[in-house]
Structure formats: structure tokens, C-alpha cells
Amino acid sequence: MREADRLAISDVLIDYCRFLDAMDLEAIARLFTRDCIVDYGEHALLRSNGADALALSLQRMWRWARTSHHLSNIRIWFDGPHAAHSVSYVLAWHERPDGSTATILGQYQDGFTLTENGWLISQRKMFCNGNDAGFSVPIHFFERRKPPQGWTPPQIDSR
Amino acid sequence: MREADRLAISDVLIDYCRFLDAMDLEAIARLFTRDCIVDYGEHALLRSNGADALALSLQRMWRWARTSHHLSNIRIWFDGPHAAHSVSYVLAWHERPDGSTATILGQYQDGFTLTENGWLISQRKMFCNGNDAGFSVPIHFFERRKPPQGWTPPQIDSR
Amino acid sequence: MREADRLAISDVLIDYCRFLDAMDLEAIARLFTRDCIVDYGEHALLRSNGADALALSLQRMWRWARTSHHLSNIRIWFDGPHAAHSVSYVLAWHERPDGSTATILGQYQDGFTLTENGWLISQRKMFCNGNDAGFSVPIHFFERRKPPQGWTPPQIDSR
Numbered sequence: 147m148r149e150a151d152r153l154a155i156s157d158v159l160i161d162y163c164r165f166l167d168a169m170d171l172e173a174i175a176r177l178f179t180r181d182c183i184v185d186y187g188e189h190a191l192l193r194s195n196g197a198d199a200l201a202l203s204l205q206r207m208w209r210w211a212r213t214s215h216h217l218s219n220i221r222i223w224f225d226g227p228h229a230a231h232s233v234s235y236v237l238a239w240h241e242r243p244d245g246s247t248a249t250i251l252g253q254y255q256d257g258f259t260l261t262e263n264g265w266l267i268s269q270r271k272m273f274c275n276g277n278d279a280g281f282s283v284p285i286h287f288f289e290r291r292k293p294p295q296g297w298t299p300p301q302i303d304s305r
Numbered sequence: 306m307r308e309a310d311r312l313a314i315s316d317v318l319i320d321y322c323r324f325l326d327a328m329d330l331e332a333i334a335r336l337f338t339r340d341c342i343v344d345y346g347e348h349a350l351l352r353s354n355g356a357d358a359l360a361l362s363l364q365r366m367w368r369w370a371r372t373s374h375h376l377s378n379i380r381i382w383f384d385g386p387h388a389a390h391s392v393s394y395v396l397a398w399h400e401r402p403d404g405s406t407a408t409i410l411g412q413y414q415d416g417f418t419l420t421e422n423g424w425l426i427s428q429r430k431m432f433c434n435g436n437d438a439g440f441s442v443p444i445h446f447f448e449r450r451k452p453p454q455g456w457t458p459p460q461i462d463s464r
Numbered sequence: 465m466r467e468a469d470r471l472a473i474s475d476v477l478i479d480y481c482r483f484l485d486a487m488d489l490e491a492i493a494r495l496f497t498r499d500c501i502v503d504y505g506e507h508a509l510l511r512s513n514g515a516d517a518l519a520l521s522l523q524r525m526w527r528w529a530r531t532s533h534h535l536s537n538i539r540i541w542f543d544g545p546h547a548a549h550s551v552s553y554v555l556a557w558h559e560r561p562d563g564s565t566a567t568i569l570g571q572y573q574d575g576f577t578l579t580e581n582g583w584l585i586s587q588r589k590m591f592c593n594g595n596d597a598g599f600s601v602p603i604h605f606f607e608r609r610k611p612p613q614g615w616t617p618p619q620i621d622s623r
Contacts, residue, residue: 147309150465160537164551164571167593169609191620209617212608214569214593216553218377218536219319233323235375237396237555239569239594247596251373251398275326275373276398278406282621290371291328299368302350303441306468377536378478392482394534396555410532410557434485434532435557437565449530450487458527461509462600 151230152222154265155258159234162267163215166207175201179259179268186272187285210240219253228260240281248280253288310389311381314417314424318393321426322374325366334360338418338427345431346443369399378412387419399440407440409433412447469548470540473576473583477552480585481533484525493519497577497586504590505603528558528566537571546578558599566599568592571606 158177165173178184178197186192194200207213219235233255240248257269273288317336324332337343337356345351353359366372378394392414399407416428432447476495483491496502496515504510512518525531537553551573558566575587591606 147312149308149312149467152312153465153467153470157539160539163537163553164539167606167608169611189620191618205611205615206618206620208611208615209620212594212606214553216375216377216534216536216555216569218375218534219322221316221319221323235322235373237375241594247594251375276371276400276406288326288371290326293328293364293367297364297367300350300365302348302365302368306471308467308471311471375534375536377534378481380475380478380482394481394532396534410534435530435559435565447485447530449485452487452523452526456523456526459509459524461507461524461527 148224151224151260151265155222155230155232156220158258158265158267159220159232159254159256160217163217163236166204166215167213169207171201171204174204176263177267178270179261179266182266182268182270184267184270185286186270187283189284192283192285209242211243212241214239230258230260230265232256232258235275246280247278248282249278250274250281250283250285251276252285307383310383310419310424314381314389314391315379317417317424317426318379318391318413318415319376322376322395325363325374326372328366330360330363333363335422336426337429338420338425341425341427341429343426343429344445345429346445348443351442351444368401370402371400373398389417389419389424391415391417394434405439406437407442408437409440409442409444410435411444466542469542469578469583473540473548473550474538476576476583476585477538477550477572477574478535481535481554484522484533485531487525489519489522492522494581495585496588497579497584500584500586500588502585502588503604504588505601507602510601510603527560529561530559532557548576548578548583550574550576553593564598565596566601567596568599568601568603569594570603 162177175197184194184200194203216237222232224230235253238250252274255271256267258265259268272285274285275288321336334356343353343359353362375396381391383389394412397409411433414430415426417424418427431444433444434447480495493515500515502512502518512521534555540550542548553571556568570592573589574585576583577586590603592603593606
């Protein structure tokens, strides 16, 4: 089960959220490998090659006045002694200086490498499960399966 | 503390959420025992006996266009070498094809059995801690304790 | 990594949320040391010395009709064999008897002591990352770093 490795990887995923809400971008860069590939969406500004480029790119988060990134549903699989991948969910709340807000419910799909500095994120791709009307960043869309042919909705809601 | 068993049970709870958002109902069925009892509320459509019946029943989730189930507050207790029970919280966001949304904040109270296929959910009951105006599925209501006789609210909010 | 200690501390953090939503204040008192210091904000009603005073103070939560406290992002560090500290995130939803709601997205910064009754919270300070318009309790404000001189926002949102 590699409990210690799982906890170490969890800690990295959580630190990303904490450091982002604190806008400690130097600390965020240290969570990723030097040659990491990060891909939040098709837009050029949503893609980074390398930890330093990522930290620079995440300066975009200063366009929000406050943020809160709540990480849950952490699943980790090992691909060998020095490699792992994970899926985790995030509820990310953002507030603009004018007080309006934007929330995304999404998932990170990450690759990890065990380095001399511990487990680091070597690959990250983000998908959007859902979002409110205030959120308009074009994150990758998460695809669910389609209903079978001829499926009709049951009457279950109380109104 | 049985750390490995706790992680295995956590994984099942999380997989349920992930598979539901992906509408992979075959994968959901494999998380439950063949004879599981699942009870989300009084409505007949909210109750299932057996993993196959549950998977069939969860086809109802296709009436939403998108969902995101965020699991947290996982507590696990062991009742012997092959039995456990848990409480976990879920923030479940749902969007209709017309773009309107429904959110429930609830808790799963589950029983687990260790089988030859690992830890599986043998019993599930869901309770609603809270919900927004858009959510109208009649999930079991979570009861909190009542205030003592004569209790009066303090003035603490800033408005 | 002290996996068992980490799980035990996690359990205390989660139980606080569960017991608060159930308004089981006697059970909450047993999660804190007798001489704990709890500080949710500057307001006198938001500060408590000792587990009994805390339980009494939390009677204020009865002014809500329903609550749901979702804990995530749990990070734990050990400061010796009998001491630890943690940061954890909470999404706390509250509903008034009139049906209006208030949500805070915040973080607990806690100190723990290992006692003969297990790991207990000896110090708690709460910070507000964000909140909706309905939430007006003056919780400590979480400060993020400021942008560098001359920073200008990129055009990344799709509207």
C-alpha cells in the first residue's frame, strides 16, 4: 500500500492549494519537477513547461482578490518505485476585486516522480466537472458517459 | 490503526464519487457487495437491493448534464477483521441540461465487508445536512440536537 | 512519517466538524485539552479559554437551523513525540431558520498535544479565505502575498 509515499504525495497536492491561496509562487515552483508539463486548458496562458514558467504563469491568479482551493477525493496509483499518478478533486472559489465570484469544481490528473527533493509533480492536466456562471476560464471539459439509447428520466424530484 | 485497510476503504468511497461523475455504472456496481442495501431516502427510486439494482437505479443521474461529488470528512471504524463502518461527507453539485443547478451537502453512513474482491460497501444510507433551493430530492434528513430550554441567540454577526 | 499519529489527528479534526453539525457539544469538549485556547476572531464571543468554555460558546451555533462543515486539505507536522500542529481547510455552510444561508471558506491552524486521552487540540486559530455575502461573522482575515510592482492582469477569461 506504500502508506508513507501516499501521504507524501497527498501533502504535495495539498501544499499546491495552500501556497496558491497564499500566492507563494516560489513555494509552488518547488512542488514541481524542473521539466514539468502543466496543462489547464487549450489557451496558451493555461499551459506551462517547467516549474519556473508555471510559477510565472500563476501570477495570473493575482487578478483575483481572494481564492480558496479545497482538495478532496485524492486517489494515488504507483507505476514503479519512483513514479506515481493521481486524480484529485478541487473546489476552487475565486473573488474579484469588485466582489463578484467564480467557482469551478474540477479534477487534477497528475503524474509524480520521486526525486532527491521528494515526490514532485511532473505532469498536471486539469478538467472541469462543473462551474458556476461567474467562472469563464476555458479549462478542459470532463466528459462523462452517455445514457443508453432510449433512456428516459424518472420522476424523482419532489417538485 | 490498520492504516492499509483504512486507505483501501477510503479508495472505495472516493471511487464511488469519481465513477458517478463519469457515469461509469458498471464500475460503481463493483464497489458494492452483491446483496448490498442502499437507502438514499423513503422514495422507492432511492432504495436498492443488490449491486446490479443500484447500478440500474443510478441511471437516474443522467437527468443531470454534469455532476461533481466532493468527498471529505472520512471516518472509519472496524467491527472485526472483515467488517467496518464509516461516515463521510459529500458536497454534491448537479447541473440540469437547462443550466440550473442543485447542490446537496450530506453524509454517507456505510457498512463495509472485506471480500475476495477487497473491501466493498454492503450497506449505505445517506443523510442531508443541507441543500440549496435547487435540490429537491427527498434524501433522509440529518437531525441535530436541540438547544437547551431558554437558550437565546447571541449578537455575534457583524450586521 | 508517523502514519498512525497522523490518522489519529485527522480523526479529531473531522470529529469536530461532525459533532458541530450534530450540535453534540459535550463530545466537542472532549476533543480539546482542558486549558485549550481557541480564537476564531477578535470578537470576545469568538474566543474561548478551556474546553468547557468553548463548548458553552459554541451554543451560538444554534442560531443556525442547519450547518455542514466539510474538512479537507489536512496538513500535519510533528514538533516532538507529544506535540504537533496542523492546517486544514473547511467549507462551512450555515442556514438560518428563515432559509437564508451563509458560507465561509476558511482554514484552521491548530496545535495538538498527545495526552492520556489521545491527541487533543490545545490551540486553534481560524482564518477566513473567503465568504459569501450572507456570512458576516468577523473571522480572522487570511492575508495572501501582494503582486510585484507593475503587475498587470492577463486576458485569460473567455468573456
